[in-house]
Amino acid sequence: MKLVSHDNGDSEFLFDAEVLKKLDFSRYNSNFNTPISAQEPGACLLVRPLCSTDYDKGYLQLLSQLTIVGNVEREQFLNRFSTMKACANTYYIVVVEDTSTEGIVGSASLVIEQKFSHNAGLRGFLEDVVVNDSYRGKQLGKLVVLTVCLLAEHLGCYKITLNCKDKLIKFYQSLGFSFEQDQSNNCMTIRFNQAL
Ligand code: 16G
Secondary structure: OOOOOOOOOOOOEOOOOHHHHOOOOHHHHHHOOOOOOOOOOOOOEEEEEOEHHHHHHOHHHHHOOOOOOOOOOHHHHHHHHHHHHHOOOOEEEEEEEEOOOOEEEEEEEEEEEEOOHHHHOEEEEEEEEEEOHHHOOOOHHHHHHHHHHHHHHHOOEEEEEOOOOHHHHHHHHHOOOOOOOOOOOOOOOOOOOOOO
16 A cells, blocks of 8 residues: 655655545545545555656656657756746646556646636646556556546536547546536637647
């Protein structure tokens, strides 16, 4: 059993790791074959915030299993990490580390938009959900998605939304996401630069 670590050596967390300890997964027990949680993700697994040292633990390689990452140098990674961190209460990138290999094997991100509507409310976006192909069957996809959902609720978001491929619709529906009656969640896109 691995608990979310307090001691993070020389590296820096993107957000306060303590918040992950407060999430109560009991309502989602039935979503798992064997109940797991951010606090108890399974043997040799650790759920924690993204760290500045995760450049060397394969975070970007993992992300490239989802989409185009390009050639992001360490300095660029660290700059982006610090600009994200400087945006208070906005970026919550959750990762799963295999502590036996020290590699990042799963991740999902919560981005929080501050609004004037909904009583100056907060809207959550679930982004960049990805699990290493070799870690299938450990329920890590469900785990990272539900971690972000509970986090969004805990932080006071009035809703959380996502975009996904057709083949993943059933997966997200099984975790509580739905198409709303009035179709208010259609996703529309403008691509600015095919090279990016
Ligand atoms: C999926 C992701 C989204 C990511 C996009 C990559 C989830 C729930 N959705 O839609 O976060 O940005 O893929 O596509 O993980 P893009 O590279 O064309 O933006």
